Amino acid sequence: MLGSPLFPLSPVTTASPSSSRPSAHQRKVMAAKDLVENTISENKIAIFSKSYCPYCRRAKALLTSKFPNVSTKILELDEMSEGSEIQDYLAEKTGQRTVPNIFINQKHVGGCDAVVALDNSGKLNSLVNAE
Numbered sequence: 001m002l003g004s005p006l007f008p009l010s011p012v013t014t015a016s017p018s019s020s021r022p023s024a025h026q027r028k029v030m031a032a033k034d035l036v037e038n039t040i041s042e043n044k045i046a047i048f049s050k051s052y053c054p055y056c057r058r059a060k061a062l063l064t065s066k067f068p069n070v071s072t073k074i075l076e077l078d079e080m081s082e083g084s085e086i087q088d089y090l091a092e093k094t095g096q097r098t099v100p101n102i103f104i105n106q107k108h109v110g111g112c113d114a115v116v117a118l119d120n121s122g123k124l125n126s127l128v129n130a131e
């Protein structure tokens with residue numbers, strides 16, 4: 001019977017505002033993800049950095065001095081409003097939370113220690129000059 005507990009009159013499936021429209025935080029998370037993916041795909045070298053970080057400074061100096069003519073993008077996460085969302089997305093994508101977080105030719109390389117080790121073993125040049 002209508003109105004009985006088996007046939008409630010009020011609709012049971014109503015879309016809540018949160019499911020139809022992303023919140024400001026969700027939009028920031030999506031923008032951070034897009035920025036990371038575009039930065040990686042549009043540059044041979046992508047360095048996610050923090051301006052005060054000594055490991056970042058070393059990696060940036062090594063890569064920019066060795067490859068001055070290679071398209072390189074450096075994002076300083078501590079100077080960006082969506083910096084922590086970028087760091088969260090990088091952690092999810094790479095398993096690495098620390099900066100610098102470096103990609104060469106769309107491949108995740110790691111941090112400063114990894115880049116220095118690649119340089120010392122002579123493998124950095126071929127990685128950068130691949131493709």
Ligand SMILES: N[C@@H](CCC(=O)N[C@@H](CS)C(=O)NCC(=O)O)C(=O)O
Nearest residue numbers: 053054055097098099100111112113
């Ligand atoms: N072994 C790492 C060390 C990197 C590291 O410790 N970075 C610090 C900043 S100097 C970090 O990411 N700390 C956590 C954070 O800033 O959220 C490397 O060679 O990249």
